[in-house]
Amino acid sequence: MRVTEQQTFGVLANNLQRSRARLLELQQQVSTGKAVRQPSDDPATFNHIALDKASIAAIDQRLRNVTFGQTRLDLADSVLSSTTDALARVRELAVQFRNDTNGPAERVIGAQEVRQLFAQIQQFGNTELNGQGIFTGTSTHGRTTGLAITAPVSLTNGANDTLVVNVDGVTSGTIDLTAASATFSGSQLAALVEGRINADTSLANAGKQVSVRFETDHLVIESSDHGDLSSVTVTGGTARTALGLSGGAATSGSSPFALTASVSAGVGNTGGVAVTAGRIVDDNQATLDDYMIRFTSTTTYDVVDVTVPPTVARGASNAGGVAVANAGLVDPAQLKLHDYRIQFTSSTQYSVVDVTAGTTVSSGNAYASGDSVTFDGMQVVLLNGQQGGPQTGDSFDINLSPRTVLSNQSYVSGNAISFEGIRVTLTNESGAPAAGDRFAIVTGLGYQGDSGVHQIEVGNDQTVPTNVSGDRIFTPSSADVFSTMKQLITALRTNDRNGISDALGGLDDSLSAIGSVHGEIGALSSRLTTNSSQLEQAKGFFAQTLSQTEDVDLAKAISDLTLQQFALEAASRTLSSLFQNSLMNYLR
Template sequence: MRVTEQQTYNLLVNSIQRARAKALATQVQISSGKKVVQPSDDASAFDRIVSTKASMGKVAQRVRNLSVATTRLDLTDSTLSGVTNVLARIKELAVQFASNTNGPSDRVIGAQEVKQLFLQLQELGNTENAGGQSVFSGTSLNGRATGVSIASPIVLTSGTNDSLVVNVDGTTSGTISLGTGSLSGSGLAALVQRKINTDATLSAAGKSVTVTFDTDRLVITSNDNGQGSSVEATGGTSLSALGFNGGSTTNGLSPFALLASTSVGARNTGSAVISQGAVSNPNAVTLNDYLVKFSAAATFDLYNVSTAVGVLPNTTNTGGVVKSDSGVIDPSRVTLDNYEIRMKNIYTVTAGSNDGIRFDPG
């Protein structure tokens, strides 16, 4: 067979091209540090490499998850340690001031410290991780309105106590008709929820709520989260029947929020509406109970019923009787008036081991 010069030339060119291709592949392997760069290099090896990388990615993600979990557990542990320390201090103060060696002024100082410890507990409860997520409540930052205690069943009567107006996340509903009937517990909560969520104004704004019956009171919770999440029962003839002529309201700013709860005095008269209480400035909270007594539409007296009632001896007093300060037993009976007690004679009766005292009015 005759081999021409052209065939020899083509053979040499093909050999050179194959050598150049191999050299180029070798350079790519050297520069990348990888023996298999593309599937054509080694299909079987490339498949194993892809599978191994996927497994390594899963392992790396698990390591990151463990790191996040460890950080959260460490934060939770340190927070709970803080709670334990606060509770131990409260117990210590309770034991300390139970002793008769501490006077009223000492107990006032102790009470102030306990109030600050309570605020510290609230702060610990609202602890957030580095991502801004609450440690103890997840994403459940919902505004809510909590009513006062009501006696079931509730009888709804047309034209008397069958309407309700609520404000959900800043949007005020129309006048909601609840209908008539006798309901209690979960049945009452389901009715209120259905009526609120079918209100045209709230539906158009995309607002909705969840209503529950918690032991003896209704709780209306916004289905939205965050600081703008809020609920308040603002009007309607059913406020008193449903327990929203008082109670408390909070927004979704913090999972554990201070409550300012209002309630109607047993001797109230008139048609004034009492709304749910809210804390407008947490830094000004005293954790005391207050009584508000109106003498006119815009005139009222404010009394702190958590403090002792001041008792002063009369300048003409004689004898060895000792006066003492007293607390308020029933805030609903406070009249904000001053009283004078006069005693004419004091007798010791049943002399012996069970001595008694009899007072004669002056």
């Protein structure tokens, strides 16, 4: 077989080209440290590499989740520790001022410190991480919280079945709740109000919706939007009184825990004025005292602070041995600001007389030493002394001297009444106010968040919660921290020893509830620590597998590269030598 120089040259040139390609491949392996860089290098191996990288990326995301969740839980842990310390100080003050060595002046000073601790714990509850409250749940919503009503509630078409509401600044038309007469349970009432509000054309066109629920004894109407601009206000309608929405408290969704001012019309008002929900517009001015707007005529009113101690005076001609053991406020919304008398009709019975109105509040009441005598938002405790019990004709005079906040103010229908951080609006509905009409404003604090839980993924079909909603920590129904502290502040301000003792029991319940949730947060943090360790181990396994599959043996690659360089050089010389011996080299 004849082998031409062209064939020889072709074979050598091809070998040289392959050597160069192999040399380039080895150079890339050495420079990148990777044996497989693209599917064409090794399709099966490249597929394994892609799967390993995806697994590592998923683990990295879960580790980031764990880091964020751990940060959130650690912050919650720290805040709850601070809250427990603050509540322990409040409890210490309650124990201190329950002691009878302290008088009214000392207790008022104690109330001032408790008020500051209240603000501090409110601030703890509103703690944020990356702009989001850690005790919010998942969001905060503006809302109106109605007054207490007794279900079932009857609504009649044309009589008490309409509402007008403002949701996030958009006012509805007149909302008709029923076409006939019907009676509704609490849950049915909530579903009815929610459905009819959301069906309103004006609100629907603006994209506004609400959710409504019945909580124990009152309605809550909540905007579906969240944040500073979310709000709900009931501004009109014939159903307001029946639904407990003539008054109440309104808050925005600016923070999880917001101060509230709940307004209610006095029992026995004869004028035609309606009131919208009260608002706290300046937390810094809010005192947590309770107030009353009292009309002195059809055109003027006073605003008074009713968080003051009742005065109880023993009758000058009393012959029995009964003495006053304690006096205080039990329901500021029921106060009439009248003068009263407890009159003993026998040694075992008494009557309560409204001296101002000249009427009998109650009669034939059985007397027992140490029992509370409760009437029109106040209570008095009488106790037999060393000289025995009461005698027929014995009496005790009770009055309340509130602090005047605003005096002789001109009333204009629809104009806001603002004082000490509170804003209330009264409007003539069926007529003007009457002299003696009153509207109570009771302050407090409400939770604006929800019960939602933030879950993070830590594995396939595995999630871990990273928060506990604030209503479980600060405002559970059986251990409401803020309600108890408000009770203590009022008791201290009004020199109510029994109220201080009652608040002390509530503080113990609150500390127990917070301690329970604190332990839960610690357990979640411990679980995330374990998850983090497991994820790091899994990441290490996949990283090792990936390295074994993808990474080049650098020592071998460098050795192969050196050999390939020698081989290429030899091939080049051989080809050059062949060209020099070719006949073409002599044809010139």
